[in-house]
Amino acid sequence: MDFISLCFILSSLIFSFFLINYLLKFSSFGHVKLPLPPGTMGWPYIGETFQLYSQNPNTFFASKVKKYGSIFKTHILGCRCVMISSPEAAKLVLVSKAHLFKPTFPASKERMLGKQAIFFHQGDYHTKLRKLVLRAFMPEAIKNIVSEVESLAVGSLESWEGKLITTFQEMKTYAFNVALLSILGKDEVLYREDLKRCYYNLEKGYNSMPINLPGTLFHKAMKARKELAQILAKILSLRRETKQNYNDLLGSFMGDAEGLTDEQIADNMIGVIFAARDTTASVLTWILKYLAENPSVLQAVTEEQEAIIKDKEKCGEEKSLNWADTKKMPITTRVIQETLRVASILSFTFREAVEDVEFNGYLIPKGWKVLPLFRNIHHSPDNFTEPEKFDPSRFEVAPKPNTFMPFGNGTHSCPGNELAKLEILVLVHHITTKYRWSMMGPQNGIQYGPFALPQNGLPIRLSLRT
Ligand code: HEM
Ligand SMILES: *[C@@H]1O[C@H](CO)[C@@H](O)[C@H](O)[C@H]1NC(C)=O
């Protein structure tokens, strides 16, 4: 055999090896059989739940990312999941292939908020709801409630004056009141206390064992859910009688020509309170902590806010804040952005693959959960230098697409983000110009419940500035 035929035989062997290998990748249905992402699945059923909860969850995610890269598989709480922490993968799941990844929540959350709430849906019903929610929360709509938000902020601050308070608890009340204002407009005050009591019982019961026997927290929660629906039904029927036009979320829901049922309206009003309260309250809590720890930043924010007051005096404008004022707060705005990044209160979100999806040569199998890890993306040194450092000036340059997503992205991104920013700006305006606060407890602990929060909700003492 001459050298040339030997080469020919060898190369055909190599060629057939690759051909067979390639053909083997196709299953009997003709689909490409891709490998699963790297990672370990832990024990049967419990998987790696224990590893996740025995430490700070972010340490678990971070060590996995280090070991396996930005996409890896794991098994927690009985679910097989793929966790992703690159901007490209987040874009795929939340934006470009959003239709292949449906939202998914634990059953307890669905029971609490109601099956018809916006978060749980995909497709036409979701699109319709989202349009109605956005209509009530877009800048054009919330421009008109700046001075009412301001009254709520001023009222809260006055009630804390000279007292030792738990920042998170108090911010929850403020955020609840603003949420109600945006839902019910001026009707808010009439129902505030009743709605607050019901919502509180509902929330306490939803974290408990689902045993519906008299006396249990769960039973009380079920009762509270009914009472909430009754109060809302009363408001609905009053509004239907008066036939006025309302600019608030309830007005938007009721005005829809296609018509939502009372139950759909109730589920979504409770859903919005749920989405709006603890999120905004924990961001506000972190802001007070970071401002207290960074005196030069506090100084810069205070000066920016004082300049707004002086400008208004000079122009002879009335004292109360308006929408245009809130657009003259670039330093404060960067403090909010940096707080959202460092604290990343929503560490991740959940989706479920509705069919087999390929990403970067890996298979994400149908039925698996997919978790975009916002916190890891926000803390990646590739996207943010010295990621653990609180440095608002980094936002003088706009972040790259899909590297900074405190409000998510795509079809389910936060429709309340403008309102959240507004109520934070307004409170920061008044607290920095009139007050000072000191932190009263241990200052380095973080608790997760489920949002990241300074230990014990950040006890502070608030006093008037001298
Ligand atoms: C700083 C405070 C807030 C943060 C960090 C935040 C964050 C988020 C994020 C990340 C999502 C998307 C979740 C996902 O894709 O799975 C979301 C959705 C949502 N948020 Fe917010 N949010 C905040 C405040 C608010 C407020 C004040 C409201 C209402 C007034 C609100 C209403 C909603 C609603 C209704 C959704 C669901 C949207 C949908 O499924 O289409 N949020 N929020
Ligand atoms: C959301 O995704 C789009 C498309 O990739 C991108 O242009 C945009 O900047 C993203 N938004 C955020 C907040 O990253």
Ligand SMILES: CC(=O)N[C@H]1CO[C@H](CO)[C@@H](O)[C@@H]1O
């Ligand atoms: C735009 C950009 O720089 N993206 C990078 C952010 O960090 C991840 C890894 O953590 C990289 O994969 C991205 O390329």
